[in-house]
Amino acid sequence: MTELTDLSIAEAREGLKRKDFSATELARAHLAAIEVANSALNAYVLPTPERALAMAKASDARIMTGEAGPLEGIPLGIKDLFATKGVRTTACSHILHGFTPPYESTVTANLWAAGAVMLGKLNNDEFAMGSSNETSFYGPVVNPWRRKGSSAQLVPGGSSGGSSAAVAARLCMGATATDTGGSIRQPAAVTGTVGIKPTYGRCSRWGIVAFASSLDQAGPIARTVRDTALLLGAMASHDPKDTTSVDAPVPDYAAAVDKGVKGLTVGIPAEYRVAGMAPEIEALWQQGVAWLKAAGAKIKEVNLPHTKYALPAYYIVAPAEASSNLARYDGVRYGLREKGHDVTSMYENTRREGFGQEVKRRILIGTYVLSAGYYDAYYGQALKVRTLTIDAFRRAYREADLLLGATTPSVAFEFGSKTADPMAMYLSDVFTIPSNLSGEPAISVPFGTGEAGLPIGVQLLGPGRSEAQLFAGARVLEIADGRP
Amino acid sequence: MSLPDGWEMVVGLEVHTELKTNTKMFCGCANTFGAAPNTNVCPICLGLPGSLPVLNVRAVELAMAIGTALHSTISPSTFHRKNYFYPDMPKDFQISQYDLPINAGGYLDLPDGSRVSIERAHLEEDTGKSTHLGGSGRIHGADRSLVDYNRSGVPLVEIVSGPDIRSSAQARTYAAELRGILIATGASDGRMEEGSMRIDANVSVRRTGEPLGTRCEIKNLNSLRSLVRAIDFEAARQVELIEGGATVRQETRHWDENLGSTSTMRVKEEADDYRYFREPDLVELVPDQAWQDRVRDGLQPMPAERRTVLTRRLGEPAPALLDALEVVIDLGLDSYVIAALDAGVAPDLAVARAANEIASDLEGLVNLGVDSYVATLLMEQRGELSATQSKTVLAEILANGGEPASVAASKGFERLASGALGEVVAQLIDEHPDVWSRYRSGDEKLAQFFIGQVMKLTNGQANGKEVIAELQARR
Numbered sequence: 019m020t021e022l023t024d025l026s027i028a029e030a031r032e033g034l035k036r037k038d039f040s041a042t043e044l045a046r047a048h049l050a051a052i053e054v055a056n057s058a059l060n061a062y063v064l065p066t067p068e069r070a071l072a073m074a075k076a077s078d079a080r081i082m083t084g085e086a087g088p089l090e091g092i093p094l095g096i097k098d099l100f101a102t103k104g105v106r107t108t109a110c111s112h113i114l115h116g117f118t119p120p121y122e123s124t125v126t127a128n129l130w131a132a133g134a135v136m137l138g139k140l141n142n143d144e145f146a147m148g149s150s151n152e153t154s155f156y157g158p159v160v161n162p163w164r165r166k167g168s169s170a171q172l173v174p175g176g177s178s179g180g181s182s183a184a185v186a187a188r189l190c191m192g193a194t195a196t197d198t199g200g201s202i203r204q205p206a207a208v209t210g211t212v213g214i215k216p217t218y219g220r221c222s223r224w225g226i227v228a229f230a231s232s233l234d235q236a237g238p239i240a241r242t243v244r245d246t247a248l249l250l251g252a253m254a255s256h257d258p259k260d261t262t263s264v265d266a267p268v269p270d271y272a273a274a275v276d277k278g279v280k281g282l283t284v285g286i287p288a289e290y291r292v293a294g295m296a297p298e299i300e301a302l303w304q305q306g307v308a309w310l311k312a313a314g315a316k317i318k319e320v321n322l323p324h325t326k327y328a329l330p331a332y333y334i335v336a337p338a339e340a341s342s343n344l345a346r347y348d349g350v351r352y353g354l355r356e357k358g359h360d361v362t363s364m365y366e367n368t369r370r371e372g373f374g375q376e377v378k379r380r381i382l383i384g385t386y387v388l389s390a391g392y393y394d395a396y397y398g399q400a401l402k403v404r405t406l407t408i409d410a411f412r413r414a415y416r417e418a419d420l421l422l423g424a425t426t427p428s429v430a431f432e433f434g435s436k437t438a439d440p441m442a443m444y445l446s447d448v449f450t451i452p453s454n455l456s457g458e459p460a461i462s463v464p465f466g467t468g469e470a471g472l473p474i475g476v477q478l479l480g481p482g483r484s485e486a487q488l489f490a491g492a493r494v495l496e497i498a499d500g501r502p
Numbered sequence: 503m504s505l506p507d508g509w510e511m512v513v514g515l516e517v518h519t520e521l522k523t524n525t526k527m528f529c530g531c532a533n534t535f536g537a538a539p540n541t542n543v544c545p546i547c548l549g550l551p552g553s554l555p556v557l558n559v560r561a562v563e564l565a566m567a568i569g570t571a572l573h574s575t576i577s578p579s580t581f582h583r584k585n586y587f588y589p590d591m592p593k594d595f596q597i598s599q600y601d602l603p604i605n606a607g608g609y610l611d612l613p614d615g616s617r618v619s620i621e622r623a624h625l626e627e628d629t630g631k632s633t634h635l636g637g638s639g640r641i642h643g644a645d646r647s648l649v650d651y652n653r654s655g656v657p658l659v660e661i662v663s664g665p666d667i668r669s670s671a672q673a674r675t676y677a678a679e680l681r682g683i684l685i686a687t688g689a690s691d692g693r694m695e696e697g698s699m700r701i702d703a704n705v706s707v708r709r710t711g712e713p714l715g716t717r718c719e720i721k722n723l724n725s726l727r728s729l730v731r732a733i734d735f736e737a738a739r740q741v742e743l744i745e746g747g748a749t750v751r752q753e754t755r756h757w758d759e760n761l762g763s764t765s766t767m768r769v770k771e772e773a774d775d776y777r778y779f780r781e782p783d784l785v786e787l788v789p790d791q792a793w794q795d796r797v798r799d800g801l802q803p804m805p806a807e808r809r810t811v812l813t814r815r816l817g818e819p820a821p822a823l824l825d826a827l828e829v830v831i832d833l834g835l836d837s838y839v840i841a842a843l844d845a846g847v848a849p850d851l852a853v854a855r856a857a858n859e860i861a862s863d864l865e866g867l868v869n870l871g872v873d874s875y876v877a878t879l880l881m882e883q884r885g886e887l888s889a890t891q892s893k894t895v896l897a898e899i900l901a902n903g904g905e906p907a908s909v910a911a912s913k914g915f916e917r918l919a920s921g922a923l924g925e926v927v928a929q930l931i932d933e934h935p936d937v938w939s940r941y942r943s944g945d946e947k948l949a950q951f952f953i954g955q956v957m958k959l960t961n962g963q964a965n966g967k968e969v970i971a972e973l974q975a976r977r
């Protein structure tokens with residue numbers, strides 16, 4: 019028998035059903051792996067072994083009585099942005115010091131209802147603001163991958179760097195993640211994992227610590243397309259507690275995985291060929307085109323005008339919303355409080371101490387772009403770019419069912435290499451941001467490796483609620499990449 | 503109080519009313535007044551991380567009812583965030599409507615015949631309540647502050663009038679009429695003393711015919727009396743400033759009820775930049791026509807219409823009756839008065855017993871049917887009950903229920919036998935010859951002395967008017 023931690027979720031479901039092993043054994047195998055590797059990777063900020071074993075025991079009982087849910091006994095890691103009832107939830111920020119929510123996020127509640135087991139809370143960039151997981155109050159996460167012939171540590175992407183690293187390093191079978199500007203797809207791409215950002219509203223935002231409410235969307239990271247589909251099927255729901263949630267039944271994503279791309283038109287956006295993009299990524303992108311064609315898809319060049327404005331627009335809209343969403347962390351009711359001689363100095367001391375550099379930068383930018391006298395020039399313009407982006411996608415989807423592009427302009431980079439230059443860091447999300455602005459789904463799937471042997475991801479994009487087709491397309495690429 | 507000749511005040515009012523919903527604006531917490539601090543709270547109205555607002559449909563309905571009554575246009579609307587830091591605001595922003603309010607435009611016609619335009623009536627959420635201990639009672643300089651979030655997220659409608667009001671009396675009439683409308687729509691209980699209706703007044707002055715002057719906003723006026731006093735004080739202050747060669751500074755001012763004066767709260771330069779932007783957690787609110795029609799059809803008659811109906815029924819009501827009439831309209835006791843009038847009860851009696859006796863025990867109204875009200879008043883009018891006895895019977899029915907005739911009987915209220923009153927009066931005249939001679943020589947108020955003595959001797963069974971008639975007959 020292979021290592022239990024190497025199994026895919028689909029394989030583990032079969033094994034549990036056949037009683038080859040128990041949910042408790044599966045949980046123990048993962049807890050042991052965490053015990054061994056977490057100090058080096060720092061993927062988990064709070065392992066919850068007791069809870070994991072209790073949940074696994076309950077899963078075993080349900081398997082015995084034939085009441086197993088679709089994810090019964092599957093051990094998962096939970097990004098620290100998701101509120102977990104009775105379990106510390108801080109969004110990896112000092113300002114939420116010791117905060118233990120009395121409520122559960124809808125996404126995790128759905129997972130527990132499906133029988134999944136929680137291994138612990140995963141590291142992320144503070145309030146999901148970052149592309150390298152270097153802004154976490156709990157320290158950076160280390161990518162389990164190394165450049166060929168080098169022992170230099172690399173970043174796991176961000177902001178869901180704990181999720182991508184833990185999945186890649188077999189410290190969980192799958193993880194929850196969130197994507198505001200690429201925070202699922204970019205870490206998946208640089209760790210050789212699969213990540214999907216669903217349609218805005220497909221997963222409820224209830225109980226997910228807000229970064230930029232009109233862009234935030236939860237999704238899974240896992241090691242295979244099928245696992246990702248299984249997880250999203252359980253995470254997604256229409257939620258009356260989130261009025262922006264999609265009011266439509268959740269399709270059977272897992273059943274769509276093997277549908278293929280025959281007869282579909284795949285568009286290749288010319289604008290996704292940007293200066294500074296690694297040639298190896300460009301080459302693999304072209305190879306992806308060839309594979310989809312071989313699988314029966316029609317290929318068509320399409321245009322996504324205004325793509326170059328998406329990044330600046332995002333870095334106005336997201337900080338603007340964040341400046342408001344993060345105002346509540348003021349020391350009055352919960353989390354960190356630093357004393358002051360009056361209420362204003364208490365606010366100032368608390369927020370100075372509680373927020374890290376990147377979060378402060380974005381709060382300042384966001385406050386500035388919403389201020390009287392600047393709103394029209396910045397926020398107002400950014401909203402127009404957002405409308406143009408939505409429009410451009412709508413036009414492209416008249417010509418093509420899906421679009422194919424690179425997920426990131428580069429492979430995993432070294433710690434500190436971009437922290438001094440925020441613009442270089444922000445460019446990591448240049449291909450992922452447009453789908454957040456449009457609210458449409460996109461999936462990143464591993465597709466070969468670059469020269470240094472590091473994983474590269476390609477991205478399939480689709481119109482609203484086309485997740486099933488994205489899974490089918492991603493599966494074709496996965497097979498082509500040698501993982502039948 | 504009026505301004506010096508040649509001066510005019512220009513006033514616009516912003517009225518905040520709490521909506522009488524069962525639950526809060528964006529969560530399921532109870533919307534009640536007076537619960538123990540921080541007991542009606544949840545992750546949403548405490549602004550805990552990851553919580554999201556869900557709009558209360560009943561609040562929307564009540565806002566539409568207010569808008570309909572104010573002749574506003576109900577339109578698709580959106581919510582914005584008004585960002586500023588204050589400890590009683592858990593999210594450090596208030597969800598409010600901004601450029602697209604649910605009710606736009608409209609007007610309110612006042613009983614004095616004037617019309618005040620309405621700019622908007624929009625939905626927003628209330629804040630919690632702070633208590634500052636030590637220092638001046640304000641947040642700065644306080645030793646410690648306590649916050650109760652029970653009120654946080656209670657639905658509000660803010661009704662903004664045009665700058666059409668020209669006197670404190672008109673402002674009072676406007677506020678009173680608006681209060682009547684809020685009660686009639688079922689949107690509010692109009693209890694100003696509990697803070698369920700709060701008024702901000704924008705006041706400026708100008709020499710007649712000149713353009714608008716610089717305005718000051720007086721915050722949080724909690725009674726009609728404060729409203730009148732604050733506006734008068736503020737207008738006079740501004741006139742004095744200008745006449746003394748100074749200028750009015752645009753600012754927000756605080757009304758001190760004890761000092762009877764306004765003082766600076768913050769000047770314009772210190773005003774917060776609220777950084778309004780669309781609330782991304784809420785979708786556009788688009789009430790369809792059918793919903794708007796249901797709200798319109800469900801509206802009860804407004805005070806103005808009821809005032810017209812009642813006034814017509816009363817004929818030209820005596821001026822002394824007008825205040826009592828307003829009480830009847832305010833409390834919605836129209837049906838009692840109209841039924842009494844239908845049965846032939848005199849107008850002043852039909853109005854007075856409702857405006858005084860019923861008004862003093864509104865909770866007892868469930869015990870007093872319209873028929874019992876009419877029957878009691880008829881007994882009084884026929885002289886079977888004295889005024890005092892009639893009031894006692896109404897009070898008893900309001901408190902404990904019962905039929906007027908049997909209540910009167912159980913109280914021992916029987917009409918004095920004819921002739922009996924005359925005997926009592928004659929006896930009193932004998933006992934008090936000096937009072938009697940002063941009364942005879944024209945001191946009319948001494949009639950009250952005899953009425954009082956008669957009541958004492960007859961256990962209140964006599965009728966005041968009949969006593970006077972007996973006295974007159976002997977004069």
Ligand SMILES: [Zn+2]
Binds near residue numbers: 529542544545
């Ligand atoms: Zn609540």
Ligand SMILES: [Zn+2]
Binds near residue numbers: 518626660
């Ligand atoms: Zn307001």
